[in-house]
Amino acid sequence: MEVRILGPVEPSVPPKPAQILAVLAVECGKIVPVERLIDLIWGEEPPPQARKSLQVHISSLRRAGLPVEHRAAGYVLNSEPEEVDLHVFRRLVAQAGDETDLKVKAEALGQALRLWRGTPVVFAQTLDVQRLAAAEMWVDAELALGRHAELVERLGAFVSEYPLAERLRGQLMTALARAGRRADAMRVFRETRKVLVDELGVEPGEQLQQLYRDVLEGARDSRRNYLPRDAGDFTGRDGELGRLLDSDGGVWWIEGPAGVGKSALAVHAAHRLADRYPDGQLFVDLHSPSGALDALLRAMDVPSERIPESAEERAALWRATVGGRRVVIVLDGVTSVSQVRPLLPGSPGCLTLITSRSRLSSLEGVRRIPLDVLSGDEAVTLLKRILGDDRVADEPDQAREVARLCGYLPLAVRITGARLAGRAHWPVSKLVRRLSDERSRLDELVADDLAVRAGLELTYRALDENVRSAYRIFGFLGLPEVPSFLWAHLLDEDVLDQLVDARLLDVIGSARYRMHELVRLHARELAEAEDPQQEREDLVRRAVVAALSTVDGLTEQLFLAVPRMQDSLGIVASAARPTDKDAWFAREESLLVKLVERAAELDLAEMACQLAEVLVFAWFGLRNRYEAWERTHRAALEAVWRTGDLRLEAVLRCSLGQMHYKRDNLADARSWFDTAKTLFVNLGDKRGEAVAMNGIGMVCRDVGDYPCALEALGRARELLESHDPEGVGHALYGIGSIKRELGDDEAAFDTLAHAESVYREARSRRGEALAARGIGLVHRARGELDLAEEHIERAHEMVAGTGDELLGCYTAQAWAKVLLRKGLLDPAEELIHTALNGCRDVGDRFGEALVRRTLGEWRLAAGDHPGARVALTEVLTSFHDLGLPLWRARTLRDLGAVHACTGDVAGADRCWDEAAGIFARLGTREVGEVRHWHAQWGLAIS
Template structure:
């Protein structure tokens, strides 16, 4: 078992207690019987043995009958006592019985080489004892004594000599003849500097043993007496602070330190509050037995007199301590040259501060804690600390506060740890605050911590405070570094990648903040600031820097992001085009791998928009939000980030009263909902945008909103409204010479005409769209128009023409890198191949299309391809497989509210039923499909009579 490992028994609920008065409470004899069964929990206790244990050598004549009566009493109490052929058994998990939990904890302690774990497990085990057990008293008493002795050994190994004195003295009173226990008391007294008291314990022990047993103390105790008499057992040189009884985690770091040989020097570095001193002190306590000449501790936050303090700790008289630093260093090394010491130098700010304090002998181990990074000290081992893992932070909170309150509100406890940034100091402060407020639920503090403005105020308990801890580090910075620290905090971003800091900050300054552990380096040229550090820095910025200066820094950061993103935008096939034109951007070199860059930076860019919006930089926020749609969100269906950025920007824009920007953002949110297949919501956003554009007299904006309305109407089967909106949009955009916008409208018109069976008009509109897209150099639009023309030919049964257009569309899309559009062109081409009987060529296209739509979460695309796969399996004679895929598609169309596609899928399901000979099933599907087609007025309504004939012939 490693340091910091949790017990496998944590959370076990003890239900039967026999280490003291029996619980649950029972009459005397049933209680005694329960105790006997509990000792052997899960194992059968023979009747004869039970009678012997309960009544002894003189049982009553009706002992068996009495036993049965008492067993009935146990069962009426709800205890799972069962009869077996040879006796009775308590049929329960042994770990529901305190005795077995005790034994399991003792076993865990025995398996661990870490005294902290042994102390914890044995301490838990001993707390289970509430008095004398009703059975097996002598045997169990021996087990308890062994556990007590083991616990004291662990406490002494941890250096808790003074802390163990009171409980150890009480145990000695309980076990006056236990020599080993008395020897442990002598050791604890001697190591606490109370040698006379230790010798008195020996004399008392000798008197007791002679009076009670007529024997002298054993050899071990007599040898210990001689050691104490000579003064060798006196550990007055233990100057360590008290070890944290709730120390949690850091298993790997502890193992490295504990496994190192004498002469090692460790530089434990990390930011304020991360637990550097706690780790060093804990390790020093654990190492006390290996370094018997002393454990020294010097606080170098106040560096003056460090050598003086160390020399005094080594019993050097004041008159022998030289005045000069060099002479003191020489005397220090001479004093410890033959000693085995563990030395903790805490709060070091620079290498020069400790160079003269380091021992020159191999017998000493030195632990240095510092917020600064190690630089220029040879032969020193670096041990960097970061915040705790989330689970360990919650465990620390539980150990401070008590498992019951944490287990009662596990989600709130996890949230408190998260809001503390998993920083040990912050978690310890919250635990202390809650421990002192027993009436507070954990969730109350979680709610108070949620407010960033007051979080640092909440993280104060007695002499502990996150803010004051950070002030020490901040105060040691030069003014340039302080200003950079404040600005980074005010910017409010969790990380600073190179595209942000290069135009804003000097790298040398950032490195000084890294050296001070106020920033961390993550990856190449990327900096990160801990959440609580950021709050402190922002607090200082708002107090010390003028508002225009703070705002200008954020503005420049947003512009830096916008410059990078703007260089990565593409001409997407979206109903809503870019409607803002950022000016004054400085061109930047694009990242080598655009997809990897956006995947890494998406959250940061989203937060940049939100921060700009929070600070009232509405225009910049909306420009960056729109650019992100055309560089990443719209290309990869990143809907959540799309919605977050636009909602934040819209809130900021509405506060400024800029109606045009509000309409632009509403249009983009309509496009987002349209792509997500939230058609009703999309229509609401487009309608609101159109109203604003009309009021503003913005004809292009009105036309863009009409295009959106028309595409939504097409998908909802509202064809009259769709055609009206799309034709109005076409006319407006043509008059404005907006070729690409007019192409969007023409494409929508052609697709509506196709659904209505107006094939000639449809092809004409789509050809015009294709030409307009070509003139506006929209390769995506051109490909989609070609696909649309192919769909008309396919619907007419002109499969060669359909294949030509669909294949051409697919090849054009391949050159754009648009994976989602490629899924749609692949599906269209595959369906033509399917109709031509080329199943082997269609299948790989459908596989790629289905995977691609799933990958980006395109629900419409998934349903569309599933329906086509269902048609493929139907054509291949796999009727069961066809039914599975078509039913899955049908469920999706129902969820999306798309009646036309539901009708088409019902028609295909009817065909599956017909091929399986299920005439009733086919009729049910076809009747509903025919009704839907008739209501929609689509081309399929005229094809209904052909279905039965077509599929009946297919069966024969």
């Protein structure tokens, strides 16, 4: 069924359904989220029953025979684009943009414009800008064909609809003048000036004023200044402008992506240099290349009858005409060197400024000025110059956010400034909210005849199809950068280089590509409109596989709460390992997180889960990258919920339990592990149940619930015994550490020795080190300091070979306590500070508190009682906040010793009484030590 929205909606339906149909037609074939539909139809204050009303209106559309379908995320109009007049309009305009035959171009544009029957009911401003641009293109083509008189009536109608469009009024003046109606052309100028002054408080632009002088005088002005009006709010580019102003002529190639301000820089510089080039300041728009030499020769007063037909003869005449003169020429919108060669003057006294989205190549003697986006401060300054200082000063943070959301692209900043300037009642924060939605951001970046999308479309349509495809692929990936380990699996390097030459991509470092945020949004739009959904999803799958093949080669078994679920996810490493793992992950972390989120957005739940899990064991768990860990797993979990895979949900819940355990959020960790265990039990997954039980056991151990811990770890060991030696090692280590805390030293030695043996058989150096440290802690608790040092020093050396800096902090702390008890304060202090800095670097709260307690003990041993009291009091608060009663009790015991040493008997008793109560409740080995404390510190309190 044909749908028409360029005017009253057809087929005819009631007003609200008509608006909904129009929105769906604009996004034809794409899902429009429910929230966006509500926002577009009812605005910022929708009725309470908006969702219900939307469903009712959708039903009425279906009853009218319209193919509106419900999808998980929203609604879609399941029609072909050719069945919607807007998409036919856009196709015809795009075809016209690629057409070189003026008659064919004019016919296509005329056909496109005839599709309009009135004002659209939605996106009226955005669509009207597209119609105005098409109208101006059509008039250009008709004028070039010499149809001056025939244009006047239609142009007059357009001017009535767009009274503030200066270019359209200039085209009407041109048509009237060429049709011999000079008086009418001058009347149009006077009317234009009145409208602009009355409505906007500004005079007509320089081009329109120059056109008026031409008509009035019937001849060219002697100074031949045909430059567009200079931007009064020109901002930034100090270095580039300085180079141009200091130049002595020649040819300059100003290159950069669409909207970066190339033309603004060239025109601004040309105006500043006008006095140095008194024989003419010329401007040629090479976006429409036909007749460029003709236009230049006419601008230099060459009569029409003297202008030859052939391009070669025109180029020779052009060089002869400007020979010996001082002229500045702006050649705007150059797409190739071949366009430029015939237009370059031979006179050394001329200055030629070329603007292009293409990179300079094979043009001799040309100096290059590459432009990038503005700095953050420059973008805000530009916004201030458009809006005024007061308005930006009232909302400085929002102004900076607007600049950021615009990607610091001058055109985008100028558009947002113009929109806000025209809406004095809008706070800047309102535009921030509107720009924050990626899906509609390009729709917001439209003001009058300015639009970011239009400039990008022009560049895109000039590309070969294989390059367009690469552009869409890059955009749909949704990644800020694409390094070689990804693009090598997806794209051809030569094609990427063509995108670089078109200034749609930037090269960052070696074989790494980056796309500007607004460019990426445009490319994603096109991918979603032009590429089949299956192809898009396959693209993201290939990207995830490429990441997995690299990252999985970097994984290591960690000693978190639970072991990795690798076997059940079926991940296989195939790519070479980066030589510097830390540097590689530091560079690629944000990209890998975004890739997980992108896969999750597309409901590629298993792929998102695989990559998220691998990253834990390759990077997040090693370096305590908690924010990235949580982001990836929550994104994957949401995708899993949508797809209903309970087993993957259990895996992710276990991993989030690990994360909270590592972050010392023990209550949260227990909750995640409990839910995971229930899911695994219901699924009959013994391995998964064991993993969850291991986690529960470690949480229970830390909070002092030793019976629960032993039961959980015993169950985990039982389930893992036959097929997972590392998992068994984890369970044994946990059980052995609990036996130590309970004072069952023989059982602790046996269990930890067994764990060490299991780890060794599994070739886990980390596990061996962990178990050896545990054995050393038992000897230390028994006062067997030489044996303790032997085991702990060996553990420390083993850890050094694994690169696990955090575990190295724990072995260093354990060794420092042995040295402290031996009276070796200096080497102990060095180890303490090494461990403290390491724990702080990775944000390990428990580790930091543990080492700070050891520092308090060192100060007590060194006789620094005030320092010891301060340190231990602070640590007491940390252990309370972490919910660790055993460690709080041990710190109270030490703090009591400090009070004893300073003669504060009441303070000592108060600390020791509380500590004794906790030890008794937990049943730990310290229960037997309580009666010795007064005797141990007797001299101090007698």
